[in-house]
Structures are given as C-alpha cells and as structure tokens.
Amino acid sequence: MNRVCELxxxxxxxxQAGMVWCSGWELAxxxxxxxxxxxxxxxxxxxxxxxxxxxxxxxxxxxxxxVNLPLLYPDINQHVETIIKEKVPIVFTSAGNPxxxxxxxxxxxxxxxxxxxxxKFALKAxxxxxxxxxxxxxxxxxxxGKEETTTLCLIPKIVDTVDIPVIAxxxxxxxxxxxAAFALGAQAVQIGSRFAASEESSAHPSFKQKIIEAxxxxxxxxxxxxxxxxxxxxxxxxxxFEAEQQGLGKEKLIExxxxxxxxxxxxxxxxxNGELEIGQVAxxxxxxxxxxxxVEEIWTEFMQEKDKLTNLNF
Amino acid sequence: MNRVCELxxxxxxxxQAGMVWCSGWELAxxxxxxxxxxxxxxxxxxxxxxxxxxxxxxxxxxxxxxVNLPLLYPDINQHVETIIKEKVPIVFTSAGNPxxxxxxxxxxxxxxxxxxxxxKFALKAxxxxxxxxxxxxxxxxxxxGKEETTTLCLIPKIVDTVDIPVIAxxxxxxxxxxxAAFALGAQAVQIGSRFAASEESSAHPSFKQKIIEAxxxxxxxxxxxxxxxxxxxxxxxxxxFEAEQQGLGKEKLIExxxxxxxxxxxxxxxxxNGELEIGQVAxxxxxxxxxxxxVEEIWTEFMQEKDKLTNLNF
Numbered sequence: 011m012n013r014v015c016e017l018x019x020x021x022x023x024x025x026q027a028g029m030v031w032c033s034g035w036e037l038a039x040x041x042x043x044x045x046x047x048x049x050x051x052x053x054x055x056x057x058x059x060x061x062x063x064x065x066x067x068x069x070x071x072x073x074x075x076x077v078n079l080p081l082l083y084p085d086i087n088q089h090v091e092t093i094i095k096e097k098v099p100i101v102f103t104s105a106g107n108p109x110x111x112x113x114x115x116x117x118x119x120x121x122x123x124x125x126x127x128x129x130k131f132a133l134k135a136x137x138x139x140x141x142x143x144x145x146x147x148x149x150x151x152x153x154x155g156k157e158e159t160t161t162l163c164l165i166p167k168i169v170d171t172v173d174i175p176v177i178a179x180x181x182x183x184x185x186x187x188x189x190a191a192f193a194l195g196a197q198a199v200q201i202g203s204r205f206a207a208s209e210e211s212s213a214h215p216s217f218k219q220k221i222i223e224a225x226x227x228x229x230x231x232x233x234x235x236x237x238x239x240x241x242x243x244x245x246x247x248x249x250x251f252e253a254e255q256q257g258l259g260k261e262k263l264i265e266x267x268x269x270x271x272x273x274x275x276x277x278x279x280x281x282x283n284g285e286l287e288i289g290q291v292a293x294x295x296x297x298x299x300x301x302x303x304x305v306e307e308i309w310t311e312f313m314q315e316k317d318k319l320t321n322l323n324f
Numbered sequence: 325m326n327r328v329c330e331l332x333x334x335x336x337x338x339x340q341a342g343m344v345w346c347s348g349w350e351l352a353x354x355x356x357x358x359x360x361x362x363x364x365x366x367x368x369x370x371x372x373x374x375x376x377x378x379x380x381x382x383x384x385x386x387x388x389x390x391v392n393l394p395l396l397y398p399d400i401n402q403h404v405e406t407i408i409k410e411k412v413p414i415v416f417t418s419a420g421n422p423x424x425x426x427x428x429x430x431x432x433x434x435x436x437x438x439x440x441x442x443x444k445f446a447l448k449a450x451x452x453x454x455x456x457x458x459x460x461x462x463x464x465x466x467x468x469g470k471e472e473t474t475t476l477c478l479i480p481k482i483v484d485t486v487d488i489p490v491i492a493x494x495x496x497x498x499x500x501x502x503x504a505a506f507a508l509g510a511q512a513v514q515i516g517s518r519f520a521a522s523e524e525s526s527a528h529p530s531f532k533q534k535i536i537e538a539x540x541x542x543x544x545x546x547x548x549x550x551x552x553x554x555x556x557x558x559x560x561x562x563x564x565f566e567a568e569q570q571g572l573g574k575e576k577l578i579e580x581x582x583x584x585x586x587x588x589x590x591x592x593x594x595x596x597n598g599e600l601e602i603g604q605v606a607x608x609x610x611x612x613x614x615x616x617x618x619v620e621e622i623w624t625e626f627m628q629e630k631d632k633l634t635n636l637n638f
Contacts, residue, residue, distance in 0.1 A: 149474045157541030160463045160474040162495035163604045181476035190504035226442045227471030257571020290477045320634040
C-alpha cells in the first residue's frame with residue numbers, strides 16, 4: 011500500500027493544498043469526501059473562523075482532513091489550541107521552524123507534515139520528528155523557496171535525503187504530472203492551483219476565472235527581497251515587477267504591498283489592485299470544476315498514464 | 325518503437341545537448357558510440373573548427389550524430405555550408421527563427437530539431453517544418469526562455485500543442501528524471517549538465533569539478549535584461565546578481581559581461597572571472613564519469629524505475 015495513504019488514512023495519494031483565501035471547509039470536505047485529503051488553510055483565518063471551518067468540515071465529511079498552519083502566524087497558540095480541542099487528525103505546517111510545534115502536536119496523536127523547499131530544511135523537519143514532508147518547487151504558487159529549485163530537481167534530491175515519505179508540490183495539476191512526481195520518487199502529490207479554481211474554493215469567482223485564463227509566463231516569482239512569492243500578473247503585480255527591475259528594495263516593496271492585498275485580490279475579487287497568488291501550472295488547465303471531479307480525473311489519468319508508460323516499447 | 329529513436333536512427337532516446345565549450349567531437353562521438361545521440365556544439369566554434377570536429381566525429385563513430393546550430397551565429401552561412409558538405413545527418417537549431425534554415429537543411433535530407441521554451445515558438449517550429457522540438461525548461465543551464473516555465477509545466481503543454489515528437493530538456497540527469505519526462509509525454513530527453521561534467525567533455529577540468537560540487541541554489545537565472553542565462557555562482561556571477569539587484573540595466577550588464585567570458589570560464593578554467601553556465605540539476609550528481617557510463621547508468625535506471633512504477637500498489 012502507498013505509504014502516504016496509510017499514514018493519513020486516505021484512499022488516493024492526492025492532497026489539496028491549504029491555501030489562504032481559497033481553502034475553507036467547503037473545499038476541504040469535498041476533497042476528503044472524494045477520497046483525497048482536504049486541507050483547511052488557517053493562514054488567512056482568525057482563531058474563531060478556523061474553529062468554525064473545522065467544525066463545518068467535521069460535519070460535512072467522515073473522512074480525514076487536515077489544517078495547514080503557517081508557523082509564523084501571529085495567533086499560533088490559539089490556532090494550535092483549537093486544532094487540539096477539535097481533534098484535527100492531521101496538520102501541515104509551513105513557513106517557519108517545526109522544532110517546537112511538531113512535538114506538541116504529535117503528543118496529541120496528530121500527524122504532522124512540514125512543507126520544505128530544500129534539503130537543509132527537510133533534514134530539520136526530520137529532526138523535529140515530522141511524519142512526512144511536502145517538497146515544493148519553484149513553479150508553485152504563493153510563498154516559495156529562495157533557491158528557486160524546480161520540482162523536477164527538488165524531488166529526487168529530497169527523496170535521497172530523507173527516509174520519511176515525500177509529497178511533491180509545485181507544477182502538478184493532472185494525472186500525467188502526478189505520475190512524473192511518482193517517477194521521481196514522491197509518494198503523493200499536493201495540488202494547489204487547480205483546487206483554487208474549483209467550484210468549492212472560497213476564492214472570488216473573478217479570481218477563479220482569471221486563474222483558468224492564465225497563460226505561459228502569466229505568473230512570476232517576485233518579492234524576493236522580502237519573501238519570494240509567485241504572483242499572477244495584474245496592475246499590482248506589474249508595479250511590483252517594475253519596482254524590482256528598478257532595484258527598489260525591501261522597504262519599497264513592503265510599502266507597495268501594504269495590508270490586506272491578498273484578501274482584496276483573491277477573496278474580494280479586486281483583479282486590478284489585489285494580490286493574486288497562483289502557480290505556473292495555471293497555464294495548463296482551463297475549467298472550473300467540482301473538487302470531486304478534479305480528484306477523479308487526476309486519479310483516472312494517473313492510472314491510465316501509468317499503464318501507457320508500462321507498455322512503452324524500446 | 326520510440327518515435328525519436330526511429331527519427332534519429334539511435335538506440336536509446338538519450339540526447340547529449342550541444343553546449344558551448346563543452347561538446348566537441350570527443351564527447352559527441354562517445355555518446356553516439358554508447359547508443360545515444362552526440363551533438364557537437366557549433367556555437368563556440370569558428371567555421372574551420374566546426375569542420376574539424378565534424379570530421380573527427382565521423383572518424384570516431386559509425387553512428388548518427390548531430391550539430392547544434394544557434395541561428396543567431398554570425399557566420400551561420402559558413403556553418404550551414406560545412407554541415408551540408410560534410411553530410412551531417414541531424415541538426416539541432418536554437419536561439420533564433422527556424423523559418424529560413426529548416427527548409428534549406430531539410431532539402432538536403434537533414435533532420436531538423438528546434439529548441440523552444442514556450443508553445444508559441446513550438447508552433448512556429450512546426451510551421452517551419454521541423455521534425456521534432458526540444459522543449460527546455462527554466463532549470464536548464466545556459467540560455468533560457470523569458471516565461472521561466474519549468475520542465476514539469478512545459479512538457480505537457482508542448483505535448484498538447486504539437487503533433488511532432490517532443491524531447492524534454494532541463495533538470496534531467498538520471499533515469500528517474502528521464503522517466504518523469506516520459507510520464508509527461510516526452511519521447512526522448514536532452515541532457516546537458518551531466519555530460520558537461522563527463523570525462524570526454526572539453527570543459528576545463530576545474531569547471532567540471534565545480535559542476536559536481538554545485539549545491540541547491542548554486543545556479544541562478546540572470547541577465548534577464550539581455551537574454552536570460554543560468555549561471556553557476558562565482559565572483560563574476562555575483563557581480564551580475566548585484567548589478568541586477570541594484571536595478572542596473574542592459575548596458576551595465578553588457579559592459580560587465582564583456583567579451584570571451586564564457587570561454588575564459590568554461591574552457592580556460594578561470595573560475596573567478598569567467599562565465600560558468602550550468603543547469604540547476606548539477607546539484608543532483610557528484611561524479612565525473614565517462615560518457616558511455618553516463619548513458620548506460622541513465623538507461624538502466626530508467627528501465628528499472630519504469631518497472632518499479634508499474635508495480636506500485638494502491
């Protein structure tokens with residue numbers, strides 16, 4: 011049996027990424043009900059909102075689900091308390107040092123998976139005692155590693171570095187790309203962009219439409235002077251690109267970013283001045299579909315392409 | 325049978341990239357003798373040098389080989405004349421518009437493969453009448469596309485866009501990564517970095533050593549204001565990164581680059597002031613081996629990993 015399916019108690023090794031402003035209880039429960047793992051993105055939620063989403067997810071699915079917890083979240087103590095009190099079975103941690111929180115969560119019987127983008131942090135995650143890592147490449151949407159290592163280069167490196175299961179993320183939206191990740195030694199995939207544009211995503215409908223219209227070159231890794239983040243181009247993003255090309259530093263970027271831009275763009279649908287985060291792979295799909303259909307299409311294609319690969323003649 | 329093997333008359337769908345300062349007759353003939361396709365990199369050769377390398381390759385192998393021809397090469401007429409006169413069976417064209425030269429080469433019975441990094445240029449290559457395309461992702465060494473599309477995102481896109489065979493390039497150095505490329509629909513792989521560090525490569529021994537010591541984050545796509553190129557970090561590269569961070573434009577970069585830097589770095593072994601071009605995947609291998617052993621290791625691992633993938637249970 012697949013190690014990640016066994017670890018997480020799921021049917022298919024397909025994980026929906028926890029994403030700010032996109033992945034609430036509707037998406038998480040739909041993915042878990044479809045046989046994958048749904049994740050609530052806690053990074054954009056106040057503690058009481060997170061509690062509400064966890065409770066709604068539990069009411070909507072009998073399957074396992076997870077919460078994504080950015081470790082730099084200001085109210086992290088409250089988030090962790092909620093997660094423990096509500097008996098969330100799995101937590102994906104990201105953006106921070108897993109050393110402290112892994113122990114606390116695991117003591118409660120919670121499975122912990124940490125997101126990394128290089129082998130140094132993969133080893134730190136192992137040391138912290140996590141059950142698996144998500145290895146996320148340069149093509150991924152949102153926050154990203156400084157080394158700019160692509161999924162194709164990153165996965166074999168991490169698989170060679172750690173003994174725990176590796177979940178591939180970045181650039182995956184289809185059965186074919188899932189199969190490529192498995193060819194590299196991953197034991198599951200984490201998919202963000204395609205689910206951000208699903209029917210159950212809490213992203214604004216205008217943002218979903220813009221995601222499926224994305225083309226090659228429509229996203230760009232930006233804000234490297236602060237924290238690298240992949241942006242979908244719009245007026246705001248072009249201001250950022252311009253400022254970076256002119257060599258304007260951290261302070262100017264922080265000023266440009268201001269507050270609440272991500273909510274404004276992704277949740278409220280301000281496609282001009284909002285911050286829109288999405289992966290490069292948005293150029294590769296063009297439909298807003300129910301999450302269940304996405305899981306099933308990916309799984310079916312994965313199995314079909316695996317057979318095709320098997321039957322290749324040389 | 326594999327379409328690329330059939331098209332090019334080779335045993336294994338493993339192509340050694342034509343690279344400036346690294347791939348002369350010794351490397352090309354060794355790869356062709358090992359059952360792959362060896363390519364002479366004409367971009368760093370004067371017309372009489374190219375002629376010499378073609379003749380030496382012909383004397384050293386009875387198998388097919390190719391010449392890589394950057395279409396912006398100043399003496400391109402002379403290069404094409406040499407290629408035709410010496411009856412080179414296959415030409416890989418890059419860095420330029422294939423419209424004119426494809427027709428001329430094909431009229432002589434030469435197979436033409438063009439290197440692209442987006443679907444727009446893939447369609448232009450099909451229109452020009454090429455036999456196959458090399459789709460090269462962001463992680464590749466040397467010159468690179470403006471869209472920064474990674475191999476994982478690029479290959480399925482190009483496979484969906486054209487009917488001719490697609491050869492994957494960028495981030496490939498092993499049987500596992502080759503298998504990932506096939507999972508994405510590629511019918512062959514083109515490998516640069518690993519052969520740049522092979523025994524038969526004409527790269528300077530110090531450069532080869534530096535390649536195999538590369539780590540995650542050691543290379544960076546730079547010079548975007550001129551033509552994007554992936555550099556291995558050294559003093560020169562850091563000057564470039566610094567200039568770019570300060571927002572110094574095209575003119576400053578051209579001045580910094582000066583003349584003959586690539587030769588100085590890669591061929592003459594000036595690791596401080598020379599320009600060193602290599603792919604991100606250099607972080608994933610650590611030995612200088614004979615080309616034959618590289619071809620065999622990759623092929624053996626490819627077949628083994630294909631079997632493993634087949635036998636996965638869910």
